[in-house]
Each structure stands twice: as C-alpha cells, then as structure tokens.
Amino acid sequence: MRAWLPLFLRLCVLALLVAFLVSPQVFEPLLKPLTQNGAPAIYNQGSLLSLALQHLRTVAIATVAAIVVAVSLAILVTRPAGVEFLPLSRSLVNIGQTFPPVAVLALAVPAVGFGEKPTLIALFLYGLLPIFENALTGLTTTPANVVEAARGAGMTGWQRLLRVELPLSLPIILAGIRLSVVISLATATIGSTVAAKTLGEVIIAGLLSNNLAFVLQGGLIVAALAVLIYDALSALERMAARRMGQVSAE
Numbered sequence: 162m163r164a165w166l167p168l169f170l171r172l173c174v175l176a177l178l179v180a181f182l183v184s185p186q187v188f189e190p191l192l193k194p195l196t197q198n199g200a201p202a203i204y205n206q207g208s209l210l211s212l213a214l215q216h217l218r219t220v221a222i223a224t225v226a227a228i229v230v231a232v233s234l235a236i237l238v239t240r241p242a243g244v245e246f247l248p249l250s251r252s253l254v255n256i257g258q259t260f261p262p263v264a265v266l267a268l269a270v271p272a273v274g275f276g277e278k279p280t281l282i283a284l285f286l287y288g289l290l291p292i293f294e295n296a297l298t299g300l301t302t303t304p305a306n307v308v309e310a311a312r313g314a315g316m317t318g319w320q321r322l323l324r325v326e327l328p329l330s331l332p333i334i335l336a337g338i339r340l341s342v343v344i345s346l347a348t349a350t351i352g353s354t355v356a357a358k359t360l361g362e363v364i365i366a367g368l369l370s371n372n373l374a375f376v377l378q379g380g381l382i383v384a385a386l387a388v389l390i391y392d393a394l395s396a397l398e399r400m401a402a403r404r405m406g407q408v409s410a411e
Contacts, residue, residue: 171392178385182210185378192374202374204363213382215358219277220345223284227341231289232334235296236322254293257286262348266355280352280359287348288341295337299330332402339394346387350379 181188185203192202203209234250237243257265262283269279303326311321327334350361360379367375 171389174385175389178382178389181378181382182213185209192378195374195377196372200370200372200374204366204375204378206366207358207362209363209378209382212358212360212362213386216346216349216360216383217386219280219352219357219359220284220342220349223281223345224288224338224342226281226285227288227292228338230285231292231337232296235293235300239297239300240318250293254289257283257288258290260286262287262351263354266351270355275356277352277357279355280349280357283352284345284348288345291340291344292334292337295340296330296334299333300326302333303329329405332398332405335394335398335401339391339398342394343387343391346383346390350383 189202196202231254234246234254238247238250260268265283265286266279269282273279273282307325307329308321311325316324349357349359350364352359353361353365360383363379363382364376367373367377367379
C-alpha cells in the first residue's frame with residue numbers, strides 16, 4: 162500500500178494541474194479570498210493552458226540544444242584527440258552559471274530582440290553545465306574492462322561509443338538532464354520580462370497589480386510541472402540503470 166502512495170499523489174497532482182489549466186474557473190472560489198477590491202481571481206489576460214504549453218516548449222527547445230552541445234563536448238574531451246580541450250570546454254559551459262539570468266537576458270535583447278529568443282539563450286547557457294558534467298562523469302567512469310572487451314571484439318571507436326560507453330553512461334546523463342530541466346522550468350519565468358510567452362507572465366501580472374491569486378496560481382503551475390517532470394525523468398533514469406544492470410530491478 163505504501164509503495165502506491167507516492168504514485169497516487171503524483172496522479173492527483175497531474176489531475177489537478179490538468180483540471181486547473183483546462184477549466185480554471187472551477188477553482189475561482191478557492192482563490193477569491195486572495196484578491197482585493199473585486200480583482201479577478203483567475204488570470205484573465207490569456208489562456209493558462211496556452212501559456213503552460215509555450216513555457217514547456219521554450220524549456221524543451223533550450224534543453225534539447227543544451228543536450229546536443231553538452232554531450233558532444235563531453236564526447237570530444239573524452240577522446241584522445243580532444244583531451245586538451247577540457248579546460249576550454251569547462252569554461253564555455255560555466256558561462257551560464259557566471260552571469261545571472263537577468264544579465265544574460267539584458268545582453269541578449271540588443272542582439273536578438275524581445276520575445277522568446279533571449280529566453281532560449283539564457284536557458285541554453287544555464288542548462289549546459291549539469292548535462293556536461295554528468296556526461297563527462299559517465300563517460301570517464303565507464304569500466305575499463307568493458308571497453309577493452311568491446312575493443313577486443315573488434316568494435317571501432319564509434320561503435321564502442323554508441324554501443325557501450327553512451328548506454329552505460331545514460332543513467333548519469335539523464336540525471337544531469339533532469340537537473341537542467343528543473344532549473345530551466347523555474348528560470349523560464351523571467352523570460353516574460355522580455356516579452357516571452359511563459360507562465361512568468363501570470364506571476365508578473367500578479368506582482369504589478371498586487372494580486373496574490375495570480376502570483377500563487379502562476380507559481381503553483383510551475384512547481385507542479387517541475388515536480389511531475391522531475392519524477393518522470395527520475396523514472397527514466399531508474400529504468401535505464403536497471404537495463405544496464407546498475408541497480409536492482411525491485
């Protein structure tokens with residue numbers, strides 16, 4: 162019974178999230194006490210469902226780009242020909258952690274304009290480090306005897322990478338992706354300060370109008386999405402680890 166409780170709670174969160182995004186008016190009586198002077202309790206300047214989907218879209222695009230670049234760099238610096246590029250690669254992926262997101266947005270807007278593009282740049286830079294470091298860890302901790310066995314079986318360097326090293330590293334890489342996605346989900350809210358369509362629009366509208374109901378619903382939607390996606394990626398990580406025989410399949 163206890164084993165099913167966490168799953169049941171997650172399903173409840175998912176059901177409530179979907180219900181709120183599809184029919185937010187149903188929840189108006191719960192949020193009405195948080196408003197003042199007859200202000201609306203439900204965000205009325207756009208569709209919450211549309212904003213949530215656009216928020217996820219922005220995070221997804223930035224994450225995919227970060228995965229491609231970060232994993233490619235990790236592969237490069239773990240090959241004999243690319244070892245000397247490790248310090249440079251680390252410097253590149255640390256750029257996003259050096260500057261706060263607001264600073265990245267401020268620098269990106271003059272170059273690419275307002276909207277989604279500066280937000281994508283900020284999320285991309287912020288997502289590089291955890292994915293790169295985890296991919297690097299996974300590729301450098303692959304058991305040497307397994308790699309040697311693959312070499313002895315006649316596999317080429319690319320075959321060893323694709324059939325041995327990357328599959329064995331996948332659970333660790335997924336852990337980095339999970340962290341990157343959760344960071345991006347929260348960070349994407351500030352994209353609304355540069356006219357990007359994200360859930361930050363709801364939070365900012367609440368702050369500007371002193372409407373706590375708007376702030377709460379925007380924050381709770383982002384939090385629910387982060388929890389559900391975190392759990393989903395954790396499940397994928399455990400599944401990948403079991404397939405590689407790295408954990409017991411209980």
